Amino acid sequence: MSHSRSVEVMVGAFMAAGFVALFFLAMQVSNLSTTSTGEGYLVAARFDNIGSLKVRSPVTMAGVRVGRVSGIEYDSETYEAVVNLRIESRFDKIPDDSFAKIFTAGLLGEQYVGLDPGGSEEYLKGGDEISLTQPALVLEEIIGQFLFSKAQEDATDE
Amino acid sequence: MTSVSKPLVKVRDLYFSRGDKAIFEGVDLDIYRGWITAIMGPSGTGKTTLLKLIGGQLRPDSGTIEVDGVDVHRLGSGDLYRLRKRMGMLFQSGALLTDISVFDNVAYPLREHTGLPETMIRKLVLLKLEAVGLRGARDLMPGELSGGMARRVALARAMALDPMMIMYDEPFTGQDPISLGVLVKLISSLNDASRLTSIIVSHDVEETAQIADYIYVISRGKVVDQGMPDQMMNSDAPWTRQFMKGLPDGPAAFHYPAPELEKDLMGRS
Amino acid sequence: MLDVLARLGRIGIGILGHIGRGHLLLLSILGGIPLLARRPRLLIAQIYAVGVLSMLIIAVSGTFVGMVLGLQGYYILSQFGAEQTLGVMVAASLVRELGPVVAALLFAGRAGSALTAEIGLMGATEQLSGLEMMAVNPIKRILAPRFLAGVISMPLLAAVFSALGVMGGYFVGVGLLGVDDGAFWSQMQTKIDLHEDVYNGVIKSLVFGFVCTWIALFQGYYATPTSEGVSRATTRTVVHSSLAVLGLDFILTALMFGD
Numbered sequence: 001m002s003h004s005r006s007v008e009v010m011v012g013a014f015m016a017a018g019f020v021a022l023f024f025l026a027m028q029v030s031n032l033s034t035t036s037t038g039e040g041y042l043v044a045a046r047f048d049n050i051g052s053l054k055v056r057s058p059v060t061m062a063g064v065r066v067g068r069v070s071g072i073e074y075d076s077e078t079y080e081a082v083v084n085l086r087i088e089s090r091f092d093k094i095p096d097d098s099f100a101k102i103f104t105a106g107l108l109g110e111q112y113v114g115l116d117p118g119g120s121e122e123y124l125k126g127g128d129e130i131s132l133t134q135p136a137l138v139l140e141e142i143i144g145q146f147l148f149s150k151a152q153e154d155a156t157d158e
Numbered sequence: 159m160t161s162v163s164k165p166l167v168k169v170r171d172l173y174f175s176r177g178d179k180a181i182f183e184g185v186d187l188d189i190y191r192g193w194i195t196a197i198m199g200p201s202g203t204g205k206t207t208l209l210k211l212i213g214g215q216l217r218p219d220s221g222t223i224e225v226d227g228v229d230v231h232r233l234g235s236g237d238l239y240r241l242r243k244r245m246g247m248l249f250q251s252g253a254l255l256t257d258i259s260v261f262d263n264v265a266y267p268l269r270e271h272t273g274l275p276e277t278m279i280r281k282l283v284l285l286k287l288e289a290v291g292l293r294g295a296r297d298l299m300p301g302e303l304s305g306g307m308a309r310r311v312a313l314a315r316a317m318a319l320d321p322m323m324i325m326y327d328e329p330f331t332g333q334d335p336i337s338l339g340v341l342v343k344l345i346s347s348l349n350d351a352s353r354l355t356s357i358i359v360s361h362d363v364e365e366t367a368q369i370a371d372y373i374y375v376i377s378r379g380k381v382v383d384q385g386m387p388d389q390m391m392n393s394d395a396p397w398t399r400q401f402m403k404g405l406p407d408g409p410a411a412f413h414y415p416a417p418e419l420e421k422d423l424m425g426r427s
Numbered sequence: 428m429l430d431v432l433a434r435l436g437r438i439g440i441g442i443l444g445h446i447g448r449g450h451l452l453l454l455s456i457l458g459g460i461p462l463l464a465r466r467p468r469l470l471i472a473q474i475y476a477v478g479v480l481s482m483l484i485i486a487v488s489g490t491f492v493g494m495v496l497g498l499q500g501y502y503i504l505s506q507f508g509a510e511q512t513l514g515v516m517v518a519a520s521l522v523r524e525l526g527p528v529v530a531a532l533l534f535a536g537r538a539g540s541a542l543t544a545e546i547g548l549m550g551a552t553e554q555l556s557g558l559e560m561m562a563v564n565p566i567k568r569i570l571a572p573r574f575l576a577g578v579i580s581m582p583l584l585a586a587v588f589s590a591l592g593v594m595g596g597y598f599v600g601v602g603l604l605g606v607d608d609g610a611f612w613s614q615m616q617t618k619i620d621l622h623e624d625v626y627n628g629v630i631k632s633l634v635f636g637f638v639c640t641w642i643a644l645f646q647g648y649y650a651t652p653t654s655e656g657v658s659r660a661t662t663r664t665v666v667h668s669s670l671a672v673l674g675l676d677f678i679l680t681a682l683m684f685g686d
Binding site: 007014018 | 468471472474475478479482518522580582583584586587589590591593612615616617619620621623624625628629
């Protein structure tokens with residue numbers, strides 16, 4: 001009897017350890033504590049080029065995350081990327097003339113959408129579209145332009 | 159020996175093969191109630207297979223096996239399991255569960271099937287162990303038993319549900335003379351005391367002939383002879399004579415089939 | 428020529444027969460699981476044998492794998508000045524891949540081989556036949572609890588592996604190499620996603636537990652009932668389980684993280 005009792009205790013300890021580990025992974029390692037569930041409102045933004053922006057990339061204002069990219073589509077008529085942003089509902093006072101830019105975190109980091117507030121009294125609400133956008137900086141283009149202008153300078157110097 | 163009544167087990171025109179190898183080619187036999195019937199034959203004739211066919215663990219290619227009036231291989235699994243509760247089988251190795259004690263082994267079928275309270279099970283188990291003389295060994299593990307003791311425990315376990323018949327698979331093989339004597343006595347006294355029907359599969363002629371009421375001899379997939387033990391011992395049929403007396407050569411040749419020796423020695427391959 | 432075709436055909440039929448028997452066995456095992464609701468004791472004993480006894484090797488391996496990841500990751504990331512992302516690297520590799528996969532490989536070696544040997548020996552010593560003749564279905568009574576125990580234990584073992592690995596990486600990265608404590612956790616938390624990473628890791632380990640236990644029981648149940656047959660079956664369990672885990676991991680990763 002004491003043998004089967006100790007087996008039960010060990011099994012109980014094992015299961016507890018397993019669930020503690022799962023809990024640890026969920027709470028401490030992953031972003032459960034920082035994500036909100038699918039609540040919030042959807043705002044669209046059109047970009048000429050989104051670079052390597054992905055679904056679930058963060059949306060920030062003044063460096064604070066206010067939402068995530070929830071979907072990326074391509075508009076074949078205007079040749080633009082349509083990015084859907086899900087903004088958490090507690091950030092409900094974003095001016096509707098805010099400026100959406102795609103930034104890169106660090107030189108090699110991932111891309112995210114940054115919102116610069118405008119001066120409007122009207123606030124963004126679900127279904128709105130942000131009209132002022134700035135596309136992602138594509139490194140090759142910048143380097144290309146830099147080399148081109150450098151070459152022109154050299155040409156004029158001579 | 160009780161009077162001859164309807165047979166408990168009826169095997170008719172049994173065919174069974176393993177891969178390309180035919181094991182049985184038309185076996186007919188009857189096992190009568192209350193008798194100890196021996197099925198004998200050289201090693202490799204499929205005697206154990208026959209027991210597994212009777213127990214429904216294997217299916218014949220054709221032919222029927224009836225136990226107590228029902229065709230074993232027509233039963234659904236539920237009915238088959240119900241029938242098996244009334245059959246005991248003693249495996250050559252004993253087949254005791256190695257991770258539980260002697261007591262728990264004997265209690266196993268009772269706990270699985272009866273739902274009796276533990277105090278009752280304890281009494282039943284001790285009685286069964288007493289019958290095989292191993293009440294004192296109840297706390298040993300199967301690994302600590304000798305081969306003969308393991309078989310006796312297995313016998314107690316096979317008897318636990320008070321079956322109508324017990325099948326013994328080579329019960330006498332590899333036993334010292336004392337365990338042999340014990341087993342021979344146990345099998346015959348249990349059969350008489352509990353109104354059992356017993357089937358013994360064996361090639362130990364002497365011990366089997368001592369206790370059997372009837373003997374079938376099987377060879378090459380067929381029943382080659384049958385009769386009471388003393389008839390068999392004095393049989394003139396050449397095959398029976400060779401087997402019962404243990405003669406090295408006879409119808410069952412000493413040599414495995416081969417081309418003539420001279421040709422073999424002269425040939426290349 | 429015809430001989431070659433015939434041989435090919437025979438191999439094909441053999442493999443199909445194998446797969447068929449495996450699935451039939453699985454069906455019978457699943458049929459035995461409702462019985463366990465009435466007799467949880469059977470299950471508990473098997474979780475002990477399969478889960479608790481594998482715990483030590485899983486815990487030790489997890490910790491060391493995490494420590495090595497911390498060390499190697501640090502040297503590579505520090506070349507880009509990105510030591511702060513060490514936590515992400517350690518946690519992502521563990522939770523997505525190494526946790527489920529390495530834990531499953533260890534599980535196949537520790538618990539799977541033990542299961543095959545146990546069942547195979549029960550077959551070789553006629554214990555399984557003996558149970559059948561006692562009107563006890565060995566698939567329900569012996570295999571089903573072991574199967575369920577494997578499926579339950581595997582995700583827990585993988586979680587322990589990953590969690591201890593993260594701790595090991597933390598110990599090396601933050602404790603020994605001086606990565607910033609706050610950055611280690613916060614970077615990890617922003618990049619590791621509960622659904623995408625943790626849930627998918629758990630699903631992977633569930634699948635691995637299912638497949639490894641199934642293979643182990645199949646090999647044990649159909650092992651040739653001799654000592655040689657059982658030892659071959661044990662080897663096959665480890666080889667087949669490992670290959671199955673690695674192959675399935677590729678497929679699952681492609682399905683989960685593909686888009």
